[in-house]
Amino acid sequence: MALRRAKNTWRTTADAAPAHDWAVELRGVRRQYGRGASAVHALRGIDLTLPRGSFTAVMGPSGSGKSTFLQCAAGLDRPTDGSVRLGGTEITGMSENKLTELRRSRLGFVFQAFNLLPSLTVEQNVVLPMRLAGDRPDRRRAAELLGQVGLAGKGDRRPGELSGGQQQRVAIARALVTSPDVIFADEPTGALDTTTAAEILALLRNAVDSLRATVVMVTHDPAAAAYADQVLFLADGAIADALPSASSSQIAARMTALTTARHPLAGVAA
Template sequence: MGLRRSKRQDVQDIRTAGASGGSRGLAAVELRDVRRQYGKGGGAVHALRGIDLVLPRGSFTAVMGPSGSGKSTFLQCAAGLDRPTSGAVSLGGTDITGMKENQLTVLRRTRLGFVFQAFNLLPSLTVEQNVLLPMRLAGKRPDRRRAHEVLSQVGLGDKGGRRPAELSGGQQQRVALARALVTRPDVIFADEPTGALDTTTAAEVLELLRSAVDGLGATVVMVTHDPVAASWADRVLFLADGSIADSLTAAAPEQIADRMRTLTARTSYAGAAA
């Protein structure tokens, strides 16, 4: 036998790490002095400047900040979609910083869920097939009963045979949420999940995310620009210039909007003075 590892071995290692380290630990997401730099020398861009953060299991965290504050980079590094220049990231008790790309791929497919603004559903697949896609990609046998369960949780238990194009935008986002929930992930990362929805439909999707946290014990990390969306979270983190500049707990939309105005004005003033 050679030294090459099989995909099945990688899958088993990732699942075992989640069962042994993640289930007992309190932290769903942990970042330790995480820095992300693009380029070198005088033209280097410091997207993240030493982020230290622990997000507990069963929590709902919103991440906000002015344009260029590092929100997208934060999400990408926290979710293992990008590698920090330095520092360490742990998900569900598993340190992912030194993982090889194939191991990270397995982890994302088996232990993380993703919800995006654009839904990212495959139009040629049925709703049920879209929901089961993470299981197929992870090499697991598709569990149609589990698919029906999560579709029922998001109010689409009778839509499994439809195609995405036959659904409204809000229903498509519900399918995306069901897909994120199907593997019972350690963390659901949501990137502007209500950005393409009207106010009423956005509230329905946010209520489902809130219910996933309160009723299912899920952990949600959501990047948003909308103070109303952020108010559904337990905690709002404000990024500025690659650092955590402020935070609010159980805040109303007006408080969040006011804090964002102050932070944006401060950032603009600092940029103009530099």
């Protein structure tokens, strides 16, 4: 899978998915906080299209706009300008109620902190998006997903009885339960050891390869980004570079070059 840039729009080609098959579309997305001289331009015109069934990692130096990008793309924050489409649906002008409904039924989320409800069982946590969307919880679907993430037979456990890696597996099952258009992952391995992190990333990779899920993951870790089909590098609120199917060392080198280009004196002794 390759990346190409056409008319300042970053596109992932699989090869060149038809327009109706884009899972994520951002057109001229800008996000500004504050006004006047003190205004912060977190995003400076993001143009991006990603096809269904792709795994994209987003990296960048601190303050590059990674978190704002994820929040705007997932409908958790509204861009100042531009438009966002998820699964072919324009979400930019949606009411908050409609956005909440869309997030519950058509998006999945995996966070660094797991965000499981401790008072609910594992199974209840997995089917929670169904309940919130007003649908009848599908216990068979929950059991199937728990088996796929290596937690068969643990549906009646509480999150507190599980390890951190197991809790993140529950979060992945929960993210997949509604067969969402896109799964947004924010530093999903940040709180895990290296071995467990690799297991979690392999699960996300498998969700893309076997279930045709679409994953957009923000990460600071080149080893994590290496599981993706492509890596987008943000700098100063814009997409500065892109790298398809790369090793962790290649990704780390590109990050170093990007950081050095922004701060030429970085790493130079006084």
